[in-house]
Amino acid sequence: MELLMSNPRHLITSEHMLEKIWGYDSEAQVSVVWAYISYLRKKLAALRANVRIRASRNAGYSLEIGEGGDD
Structure with missing residues (x-):
């Protein structure tokens, strides 16, 4: 969420999120980002x-x- 909040309205790829959050050496899959x-x-x-x-x-x-607005 922090990554999205620091870049509002900017497109961030799943791969970029994966690298920034889990690191380059991580074995995590892009499906983790989706989850x-x-x-x-x-x-x-x-x-x-x-x-x-x-x-x-x-x-x-x-x-x-x-x-x-009002809800």
Whole structure:
């Protein structure tokens, strides 16, 4: 989440996340990134957060900040 928050609205590839979070020498697969993105989305939904994680097919993820408003 920190990586997305520090780069709002910028596309970050799954591979870049994998390298930055788990390191170059990690044996983790890109599916680990997908799983954690899923967890983060569920947490954001539960918090009714004003942000969402947007996926761009075969490109990566970005943090989209919503407009303020009444719920």
